[in-house]
Amino acid sequence: MKLNLEVHELFPTPLWALDVPPPDAARLNAVLMGEIDKIIEPRPKVSGGSNWQTPQDLHKRPAFAEFAKLVEIAAGSVAQSLQVEQYPMMITGCWANINPTGSYHPTHNHPNNYLSGVYYVAVPNVGSHLVLQDPRPGIMMPGTKLGRLTANVAVVEVRAGRMVFFPSWLRHSVPANEGASDRISIAFNLMFTNFAETIAAPTWKASAGVSEDL
Numbered sequence: 001m002k003l004n005l006e007v008h009e010l011f012p013t014p015l016w017a018l019d020v021p022p023p024d025a026a027r028l029n030a031v032l033m034g035e036i037d038k039i040i041e042p043r044p045k046v047s048g049g050s051n052w053q054t055p056q057d058l059h060k061r062p063a064f065a066e067f068a069k070l071v072e073i074a075a076g077s078v079a080q081s082l083q084v085e086q087y088p089m090m091i092t093g094c095w096a097n098i099n100p101t102g103s104y105h106p107t108h109n110h111p112n113n114y115l116s117g118v119y120y121v122a123v124p125n126v127g128s129h130l131v132l133q134d135p136r137p138g139i140m141m142p143g144t145k146l147g148r149l150t151a152n153v154a155v156v157e158v159r160a161g162r163m164v165f166f167p168s169w170l171r172h173s174v175p176a177n178e179g180a181s182d183r184i185s186i187a188f189n190l191m192f193t194n195f196a197e198t199i200a201a202p203t204w205k206a207s208a209g210v211s212e213d214l
């Protein structure tokens with residue numbers, strides 16, 4: 001008897017990648033690099049493996065208005081794919097990272113937000129990646145070969161002009177920059193503007209009456 005095997009892939013985790021067309025990205029990135037340099041020059045000394053970061057209010061600065069608008073438009077598409085586009089979202093923080101050779105970001109997530117993301121302004125020509133950790137506690141399944149259904153991390157290749165979004169709870173890290181030039185990115189977080197007023201209410205209704213199962 002031949003048995004038919006079906007594989008049901010349960011609980012997928014979304015990640016969204018949006019690419020700005022190369023000519024537009026080249027113009028935008030030149031402008032962004034100039035503005036980031038203005039904020040961070042003269043660059044303070046950092047220890048090996050560390051990076052330079054700007055303050056987290058770039059989205060409020062006129063020089064980054066075009067970029068903030070781009071993030072909002074992209075976030076609108078992401079919200080649509082999650083069917084939450086009817087609830088306004090706002091950028092809660094936006095900052096630039098300059099990662100020199102050898103610099104990395106250890107694993108972390110972005111609490112108190114719904115969506116997080118990063119846009120790449122400049123990426124060295126040796127591979128640059130964003131590493132996402134599998135959030136499921138049972139992922140430590142024994143196996144002999146890592147594959148799509150057994151790996152406990154996912155790696156996304158990044159390039160200048162690419163914007164990546166992911167759920168803010170998803171833990172991620174950035175491996176050391178092995179290139180000879182700086183890796184420059186702008187990270188951001190978004191949250192629902194009126195979370196408690198619009199979508200925090202229970203999605204279920206309790207039945208009326210006295211319950212003894214407290």
Ligand SMILES: [Fe+2]
Pocket residue numbers: 108109110172187
């Ligand atoms: Fe992050």
